[in-house]
Amino acid sequence: EPEVTQTPSHQVTQMGQEVILRCVPISNHLYFYWYRQILGQKVEFLVSFYNNEISEKSEIFDDQFSVERPDGSNFTLKIRSTKLEDSAMYFCASTPDRNNQPQHFGDGTRLSIL
Amino acid sequence: KQEVTQIPAALSVPEGENLVLNCSFTDSAIYNLQWFRQDPGKGLTSLLLIQSSQREQTSGRLNASLDKSSGRSTLYIAASQPGDSATYLCAVLEDDMRFGAGTRLTVKP
Numbered sequence: 001e002p003e004v005t006q007t008p009s010h011q012v013t014q015m016g017q018e019v020i021l022r023c024v025p026i027s028n029h030l031y032f033y034w035y036r037q038i039l040g041q042k043v044e045f046l047v048s049f050y051n052n053e054i055s056e057k058s059e060i061f062d063d064q065f066s067v068e069r070p071d072g073s074n075f076t077l078k079i080r081s082t083k084l085e086d087s088a089m090y091f092c093a094s095t096p097d098r099n100n101q102p103q104h105f106g107d108g109t110r111l112s113i114l
Numbered sequence: 115k116q117e118v119t120q121i122p123a124a125l126s127v128p129e130g131e132n133l134v135l136n137c138s139f140t141d142s143a144i145y146n147l148q149w150f151r152q153d154p155g156k157g158l159t160s161l162l163l164i165q166s167s168q169r170e171q172t173s174g175r176l177n178a179s180l181d182k183s184s185g186r187s188t189l190y191i192a193a194s195q196p197g198d199s200a201t202y203l204c205a206v207l208e209d210d211m212r213f214g215a216g217t218r219l220t221v222k223p
Contacts, residue, residue, distance in 0.1 A: 004157075033211075043158070043203065045210040056210050091157055099145040099207065100165065105158040 002026040004106035006092050012112045013082055021077045021109045023092030032075045033093040033103060034067065036060070043091070049075065050098070079111075087113045116141045118206055120214035127194055128222050135189040135217045137204035142182045149178050149189050150203040152216065158203065162189070194221045 005024045013019045025032050034046040048056045049067055064080045075094075079086055089110050093103040117140045127133050137147070146165050150158040162171045162178040164187070170179040177190040187204055201216040 006157075035211075042215050043205070043213040045212070048210065058210060093158075102148055102160040102163040103211065104160060105150075107157040 004092055004094055004104050006090075006106035006109050008109060009107065010110045010112070012114065015084055015113050016081050019079050019082055019111065021079075021090050021092075021111070023075045023077075023106060024073050025075055025092065025094030026096075026104060027073070029094035029096045029104075031055075031095045031098050031103075032067075032069070034077045035091045035093065035105075036088040037091065037108075038088045046077070048098075082111075082113045084113050087111055116144075116206060116208055116212045118204060118212050118214040120202075120204060120217050122217060123215065124218040124220075126220040126222065129194060129196060131194050131221075132190070132192050133194055133219070135191070135202050135204075135219070137187040137189070137214055139185045139187075139206045139212075141208065142185055144182065144206045144208055146207050147178075147180055147187050148205050148207070148211075149176075149187075150205065152201045152203055161202075191219075194219075196221050196223050 007022045032049040035043050037043045045058050047061045066078045068076050089108040091105050091108045093105045095101045095103045119138045121136045148163045149161040152158050164171050164180040175192040180187045198221050201218045203216045205211045205213045
């Protein structure tokens with residue numbers, strides 16, 4: 001069964017550095033998402049992406065965050081200047097149909113900011 | 115603002131029991147509700163999706179119901195097995211997807 005894949009599985013970065021998290025959504029899916037889960041807390045929506053542009057974003061997704069689909073397969077989340085509070089699991093998800101089909105999640109990237 | 119609540123936060127049952135997990139949400143204007151399973155250190159596995167116009171969905175030993183007007187959903191697990199041990203999350207879709215905090219289920223052999 002097709003899967004959403006995320007790399008790396010664990011990223012350790014110094015505070016203030018830039019980090020790029022990578023995702024390969026399922027190939028025929030059209031809607032892409034990033035979520036984060038701080039340890040012990042709820043999964044939180046960050047951003048949704050459709051037709052090469054952001055369709056929704058949360059208040060968490062401020063100017064230090066950006067997303068890109070640089071080619072036909074990858075979907076990336078960039079954090080420009082990381083802070084300690086950015087430490088979390090980051091999940092990518094995709095779906096072929098926003099309202100009528102389930103979102104499929106990757107295994108996540110654990111981001112640790114030192 | 116949509117709030118999603120899951121009760122209980124944790125549940126421990128002996129193998130073979132039938133059990134019910136509860137999810138409630140404050141705003142009924144949702145497109146759908148999705149139940150997920152999350153194993154420790156892993157991503158979310160989609161279990162069932164219920165459209166806002168539907169009342170229930172079934173997959174194997176799992177049955178999920180939705181009462182949109184009262185803002186409630188239940189996930190029924192029949193004949194529980196140790197392999198069902200995980201955290202179960204519900205999430206509702208409006209402009210974005212909002213998650214509950216989950217129910218941590220332990221099924222003892």
